[in-house]
Amino acid sequence: MPDCIKTFFEAWQIEEAEARLTKITSAVTEHIEYVDPRTPQAVHGVAALSDYVGMFSANAPGWSAKVVASDSVANFVRAKVAFSGKGPDGAEQVQIGQYFVELEGDLISRMVGFVGTGE
Template sequence: MTDSVSQFFAAWADSDPTTRDAAIDESLGTTIFYADPRTEAPLTTADAVKSYVGQFSEMAPGMPVSAVNISTTLNFARATVHFGAGERVQTGQYIADLDDAGKITRLVGFVGMGAPE
C-alpha cells in the first residue's frame, strides 16, 4: 500500500526526466492534489506535479530523497522524508490519501517533524 509513496519520493532524485516522470505517473492516482510549503497553490494535475519535481531535480541535481518511514491507517499514509544526507539532511512529513489501488490522490507536506508540547 505504501509502494507508491516510496516510488514518488525516489523519483525526486532521478535526474532523467523520462524515468522520473514515468515513476511519478505510476505513483499517482487518476486525480491529484499536492501541496507543500514551497508551492504557491495546490498542484492538481500530474503534469504540474511532474514539473514541480523536475524543478527540484534541476536545482538540486543528485540530491538523495527518500521516504525513510511510512505508517498507514486505512487508505492514508504518513511519510517521513529526507531531502539530502548527513549533516545537510532536511526532514519533512507528508500525509497521503491513497486510492483503493494504493496510488496517491492527495499529498500534503510539512517542514520538519513538528514540535511536541
C-alpha cells in the first residue's frame, strides 16, 4: 500500500486544523476529489478535504482511522479502513469502510468511500 493512503488516514485523528491540513497536503494532489456516503456531493481541493476530515475528529474525539487491508491494480488501490474509538456507552467500537483510491504518482488524486465492504 502506498504511504500516502496511510498518511491520509492518520490525519483523521488530528484535531488541530493546521497540522491536519499539513498532513493531508502531503498525501493528496492539489485537485483531490473525495466522495463518501456522508458527503452530499464530491469534496474538491485540499482545504475543503481537510475541513471535511476535521468534522470527523470534532464529532468523534479520540477515534482513529487505520488501513487494515489493501490491494492494488495499476494506479488504483482498494483499502479497508477501521474507524475505532469509544462509543457513547464507553465501550470500544469499530466501524469498517472500504475506499477506492486513484493515485497520481505518489499522491491520492481521487478517493471514493463506502460504508462496510459490500458483503
